[in-house]
Each structure stands twice: as structure tokens, then as C-alpha cells.
Amino acid sequence: MRPRLTLKQYTTGILAADRHILSRAITLVESQLPTDKQLAQELIKALMPHTGRAFRIAISGAPGVGKSTFLETLGSTIVQQEHKLAILAVDPSSSRSGGSILGDKSRMPLLAQHPQVYIRPSPTTGILGGVAEHTREAMLLCEAAGYAYICIETVGVGQSETMVQQMTDLFLLLMMPGAGDELQGIKRGILEMTDLLVINKADGPGSQAASAAQQFRMALKYLPTPASGIAPPVFTCSALERTGITEIWQYILHFQKQIIENGFLERQRKNQNLDWMHHQIQNELLGLFYKNKDIQDLLHNLEPQIAQGQLWPGEAVQRLIDRFKNQE
Amino acid sequence: MRPRLTLKQYTTGILAADRHILSRAITLVESQLPTDKQLAQELIKALMPHTGRAFRIAISGAPGVGKSTFLETLGSTIVQQEHKLAILAVDPSSSRSGGSILGDKSRMPLLAQHPQVYIRPSPTTGILGGVAEHTREAMLLCEAAGYAYICIETVGVGQSETMVQQMTDLFLLLMMPGAGDELQGIKRGILEMTDLLVINKADGPGSQAASAAQQFRMALKYLPTPASGIAPPVFTCSALERTGITEIWQYILHFQKQIIENGFLERQRKNQNLDWMHHQIQNELLGLFYKNKDIQDLLHNLEPQIAQGQLWPGEAVQRLIDRFKNQE
Numbered sequence: 001m002r003p004r005l006t007l008k009q010y011t012t013g014i015l016a017a018d019r020h021i022l023s024r025a026i027t028l029v030e031s032q033l034p035t036d037k038q039l040a041q042e043l044i045k046a047l048m049p050h051t052g053r054a055f056r057i058a059i060s061g062a063p064g065v066g067k068s069t070f071l072e073t074l075g076s077t078i079v080q081q082e083h084k085l086a087i088l089a090v091d092p093s094s095s096r097s098g099g100s101i102l103g104d105k106s107r108m109p110l111l112a113q114h115p116q117v118y119i120r121p122s123p124t125t126g127i128l129g130g131v132a133e134h135t136r137e138a139m140l141l142c143e144a145a146g147y148a149y150i151c152i153e154t155v156g157v158g159q160s161e162t163m164v165q166q167m168t169d170l171f172l173l174l175m176m177p178g179a180g181d182e183l184q185g186i187k188r189g190i191l192e193m194t195d196l197l198v199i200n201k202a203d204g205p206g207s208q209a210a211s212a213a214q215q216f217r218m219a220l221k222y223l224p225t226p227a228s229g230i231a232p233p234v235f236t237c238s239a240l241e242r243t244g245i246t247e248i249w250q251y252i253l254h255f256q257k258q259i260i261e262n263g264f265l266e267r268q269r270k271n272q273n274l275d276w277m278h279h280q281i282q283n284e285l286l287g288l289f290y291k292n293k294d295i296q297d298l299l300h301n302l303e304p305q306i307a308q309g310q311l312w313p314g315e316a317v318q319r320l321i322d323r324f325k326n327q328e
Numbered sequence: 329m330r331p332r333l334t335l336k337q338y339t340t341g342i343l344a345a346d347r348h349i350l351s352r353a354i355t356l357v358e359s360q361l362p363t364d365k366q367l368a369q370e371l372i373k374a375l376m377p378h379t380g381r382a383f384r385i386a387i388s389g390a391p392g393v394g395k396s397t398f399l400e401t402l403g404s405t406i407v408q409q410e411h412k413l414a415i416l417a418v419d420p421s422s423s424r425s426g427g428s429i430l431g432d433k434s435r436m437p438l439l440a441q442h443p444q445v446y447i448r449p450s451p452t453t454g455i456l457g458g459v460a461e462h463t464r465e466a467m468l469l470c471e472a473a474g475y476a477y478i479c480i481e482t483v484g485v486g487q488s489e490t491m492v493q494q495m496t497d498l499f500l501l502l503m504m505p506g507a508g509d510e511l512q513g514i515k516r517g518i519l520e521m522t523d524l525l526v527i528n529k530a531d532g533p534g535s536q537a538a539s540a541a542q543q544f545r546m547a548l549k550y551l552p553t554p555a556s557g558i559a560p561p562v563f564t565c566s567a568l569e570r571t572g573i574t575e576i577w578q579y580i581l582h583f584q585k586q587i588i589e590n591g592f593l594e595r596q597r598k599n600q601n602l603d604w605m606h607h608q609i610q611n612e613l614l615g616l617f618y619k620n621k622d623i624q625d626l627l628h629n630l631e632p633q634i635a636q637g638q639l640w641p642g643e644a645v646q647r648l649i650d651r652f653k654n655q656e
């Protein structure tokens with residue numbers, strides 16, 4: 001393991017927008033070592049006053065919809081406006097397998113070399129909650145380093161989307177015109193958290209993307225208006241042929257302006273901070289419980305009886321909670 | 329308070345389908361008294377082998393859609409087939425206010441007097457989780473007393489629906505043709521858990537209900553297929569004029585047959601038991617934490633700082649969890 005820097009070195013480096021130190025700091029916050037965790041907490045605390053100024057965009061979509069090409073094209077548009085852009089990835093499947101398929105720089109060759117762009121792949125260890133926690137911390141570090149737009153990329157598997165939505169300002173869902181079933185790959189609830197739906201690959205027969213867009217417009221009509229008060233529009237684009245991207249970028253700017261003006265952004269950030277805390281409390285409590293060896297043994301005995309209907313769940317809960325209380 | 333019966337008296341009475349004793353047993357399981365809780369646990373345990381044989385139907389809909397009239401009409405159809413029917417209500421709003429607006433027998437005069445029908449209003453005390461827990465226990469008692477169909481009525485406020493869906497076999501959503509906005513009153517996610525959508529009040533100008541039904545068919549097309557593998561159909565009816573009810577009852581029977589044959593019912597029940605246990609564990613753990621006076625004081629101090637972005641939620645979580653561990 002590479003030696004750690006001092007707190008001072010990390011903070012100074014990040015505030016000076018040193019990408020190399022930013023990377024090492026993100027590695028620090030992803031670490032499981034207790035000493036690293038302690039230092040990471042201090043680092044985040046020191047940088048807190050410099051965070052919160054970026055606009056945070058979630059970009060979600062099933063594998064195959066062209067997320068990398070889309071990010072490459074949208075990202076190029078963003079940096080052409082002289083904005084600094086960071087791209088982070090949350091990919092729970094890769095974190096389980098130990099490899100990282102998202103945020104791979106080779107998939108975004110133009111952005112990977114751009115001096116105003118910082119790309120960070122998914123953390124490669126930890127459970128989903130931990131991965132999301134680390135992504136949130138990495139995002140704050142990028143904000144302190146002056147990145148004005150942060151894109152967080154997810155694979156659309158459901159649970160990670162909820163967590164990512166809870167740390168971003170705009171949720172962009174990327175789809176493609178399907179052969180028959182436009183909805184493949186959409187998990188429950190994803191459409192309901194979408195602020196902006198983009199049909200990519202509008203480069204085949206034009207009518208397919210247009211009719212997919214039309215169908216999604218209908219579908220979105222039947223969902224409750226998001227908390228922002230802004231009904232989600234549907235755009236089509238071809239990331240490959242670079243068409244339709246400017247309109248999407250314009251809409252993102254428009255949305256950003258709107259939610260700043262109507263007070264939603266500020267309200268949302270406050271709520272996100274509180275929600276995040278309660279969410280983490282829940283994770284920690286469940287961790288204390290389910291990682292307890294005695295509880296694990298008891299659960300292992302009780303679960304089959306419950307599944308078979310031989311044991312009333314209420315009784316099992318009572319026994320488990322009693323055991324837990326006596327443990328602590 | 330009325331004196332309690334013995335465990336033997338409760339079990340014998342319930343297994344003999346004594347409605348009076350059934351009612352007293354439900355009062356027992358709803359009680360907050362530690363001695364009652366103990367006895368209730370024993371009772372549920374004793375009756376477990378006699379539970380699980382009813383078909384469990386959730387009936388949800390916003391106030392004003394005509395749930396009572398619908399239940400009265402559907403219930404009459406069910407009892408005409410010689411089936412025993414129990415109707416239970418989950419109404420978190422009434423439990424907060426101390427009154428019970430649901431399951432009021434005066435709203436279902438025909439069923440209230442029918443010897444094969446048992447109606448139980450919502451428990452009038454406790455938090456939502458507790459209300460749902462008691463409803464689940466009441467349902468098991470009704471099953472032990474030989475009720476073949478159990479309808480659980482909810483008000484469509486969101487959270488209670490999820491809990492009720494987790495204890496039933498079929499989720500019926502009742503709507504009415506709206507003046508302009510058919511979707512008023514549907515909360516996020518409700519449509520996605522629906523197995524059967526019914527547009528009531530198809531007694532006005534016929535086209536309104538028909539076009540509402542058509543719109544919902546479109547909307548449902550855009551949602552993922554439920555875990556049962558059976559896409560939810562849309563029916564129209566007039567509970568008042570007693571039209572369309574037979575078709576709905578036929579569909580319920582058809583659905584019941586299907587999920588028994590395809591193995592979904594058995595799988596679902598097993599999963600529901602396990603989910604319920606883990607859900608209750610979570611409730612208990614959160615209760616231990618948030619009801620702790622020290623934790624409450626600390627939270628009270630930390631929350632404003634977090635909302636304002638002065639304190640990193642991760643640090644607050646650390647402090648709260650440390651405090652909790654030292655408490656126990």
C-alpha cells in the first residue's frame with residue numbers, strides 16, 4: 001500500500017485542484033482500514049465548507065444503451081463551455097466481482113485525456129451501501145477540487161439508483177428504442193425518479209426512436225410529478241452521431257436554473273443530508289445486528305422454520321432481539 | 329378492561345369458529361400490555377398449524393372511490409358461494425386520531441348481519457408498523473377460525489399499502505373515473521403492486537369509466553410485470569348498481585387458481601414470512617435506537633447542523649452509533 005499523505009497535504013492538494021492528490025484522497029475514503037477511516041473523516045470535515053457548489057447529475061441506464069458514448073459526447077459539450085467535469089461510477093455488480101466495468105477510462109478516450117475532466121471508476125470493494133457512501137464522499141472531494149458538474153453513472157439495477165438519486169440534483173435515465181419492448185431493463189420505481197429521459201441511438205430508422213419517445217411521454221404522464229415540480233421531458237439523441245446532445249445540455253442548464261430559483265435545490269440538499277444520515281444509521285444498526293455471530297447462528301436455525309410456516313415470524317423476532325440485547 | 333380468557337379457551341373457541349371469542353382474541357393481540365403480548369404470542373403459536381389456508385385479498389383505494397359499497401357488493405357475491413369471509417381494515421390515519429373510519433359495520437349493513445361474514449375495524453392504537461403487525465395477527469386468527477377469504481381494506485396512503493401487500497395474495501386497487509385527472513390519489517408505487525385494477529362508479533355516463541379503464545390499461549403496459557407473472561387487468565363495475573362484480577369475482581378465482589398452479593402462491597407466502605421477519609427486526613432495531621432518550625437529545629442537537637451543511641452526516645452517524653453502543 002502506498003504511504004498516506006498528511007491531512008494538510010490532502011486538503012491543500014485538493015483545494016489546489018491537484019488531480020493526483022484528489023485520486024489518492026478518494027482511495028483514502030474508500031479504504032476499510034480504521035486508521036484510514038479516521039483520517040478520511042477528518043479530511044471530509046475539513047473540506048465541508050468547500051463542498052456543495054457543483055451540480056450533481058445521475059446518469060442511469062441498462063448495459064447496452066450506450067452510456068459511455070453518451071457520457072463522452074455530453075461531457076465534451078460540458079467542457080467546451082469551460083466547465084470542469086468529474087465522472088464517478090457506482091456499480092455494485094463490479095464491486096462484488098472485484099472488477100470495475102464502469103468508469104473505465106478507455107471507454108471515454110476524449111474525456112480521459114481532457115485536463116478539465118476527472119474520471120473515477122467504481123470502488124472495487126464493499127457492499128452496495130458502502131459503495132454509495134464512498135461515492136458520496138468522492139463527490140464531495142471533487143466539489144472541493146472545483147469540479148462544477150459531477151456525473152454519477154449507475155447500471156440501472158434498482159437499489160443503487162435510489163441511493164444515487166439521494167445524492168444528486170437531476171436524475172437522467174438513458175434508454176434506447178427497443179425491438180418490441182421499450183421497457184426492458186427498467187426496474188420498479190426508476191421511471192418515477194427520473195427528471196429527464198433520453199432515448200439514445202436515434203441513429204437507426206428515425207421513426208423507432210421517435211415512437212419510443214412518444215410511448216415514454218405517455219407513460220410518464222401516468223406517474224406522479226416529481227418533488228421538483230417539473231414534469232420530466234423525453235429527448236432523443238444519437239451519442240454516436242452527436243445529434244440531439246446540445247438540446248439535452250440546454251435542458252439540464254434550464255432545469256438547474258429552475259430548481260435554484262424555485263428553492264427546490266436548497267430544500268432537496270437539506271433533506272438529502274438528513275435522509276442520508278438516517279439511512280446510514282439504519283445501515284449501521286442492521287450491520288451491528290446481522291454481523292453478530294450469535295445472531296447469525298440463531299437466524300440460520302430459525303429461517304427454514306419460518307419459510308415453512310412452522311414458526312411465527314413475530315416469535316422469531318422476539319427471540320432474535322432478546323439475544324441481541326443480551327449481546328451488547 | 330374485560331378479563332382475559334385462558335389460552336385453551338381462546339384456541340378452542342377460535343377453532344370452533346366462535347365469533348365472539350375471535351373478537352376477544354383479536355382484542356388480545358392488539359393489546360399493548362406485556363402480559364397480553366405474552367399470551368397473544370402463545371395463542372398465535374398454538375394456532376399456526378391452522379393458518380395459511382385462506383385466500384388473502386388487499387383492497388385499496390382513496391377515500392371517495394366507494395370502497396364500502398364495493399366490499400358490500402363483492403362480499404355478497406363471495407358469501408353467495410357459501411364461502412366464509414372476513415374483512416379487516418388497516419387505517420393508519422384513524423389509528424392516529426384514535427377513531428376508526430374503516431371497517432365500520434354500519435357502512436356494510438348486509439354483510440354486517442351475515443352469519444358467514446366477520447368484520448373487524450382498524451386497531452385504534454399504535455403506530456403504522458404496529459397496526460400492520462396486528463392486522464397480520466388478526467388475519468391469522470381469522471384463518472384459524474375457518475374464514476376462506478380475507479379482505480384487508482386500506483386507504484391508499486402509500487406506506488400501509490406496502491405492508492398490506494406483503495401479507496396478501498392479490499392486491500386490488502379501486503379507482504373511479506376522474507373529472508380530468510384519473511390518477512388523483514394514486515401514490516408512488518401503488519400501481520406497480522396492483523394485481524387487479526377496478527374502476528368503480530361505472531354508473532355515470534358509460535364512456536367515462538370505459539375511457540378511464542383504457543387509459544389505465546395503457547399506463548399498466550409501461551410497468552414491469554408483477555412477480556406473479558400475471559399482467560394486471562382493468563375491470564369496470566358499478567358497486568351501487570351491482571354490475572360488473574361477477575366478472576371481478578371470476579377473475580379473482582382465476583388468479584387464485586393460476587398462482588396456486590404456477591407455484592407463486594407458495595413461494596410468495598414463504599418470502600412474505602421471511603420479509604416480514606426482517607422487516608420487524610428492522611422496526612425493533614430502529615425502535616431501540618430512536619426511542620433512546622440520549623440518542624434523541626443528541627439527534628436534536630445534530631440535525632440542524634446537518635440540514636445546514638455544517639456537519640457531515642457520516643460524522644453524525646459515527647457519534648450517534650458510538651453513543652448507542654455505550655448505552656446498551
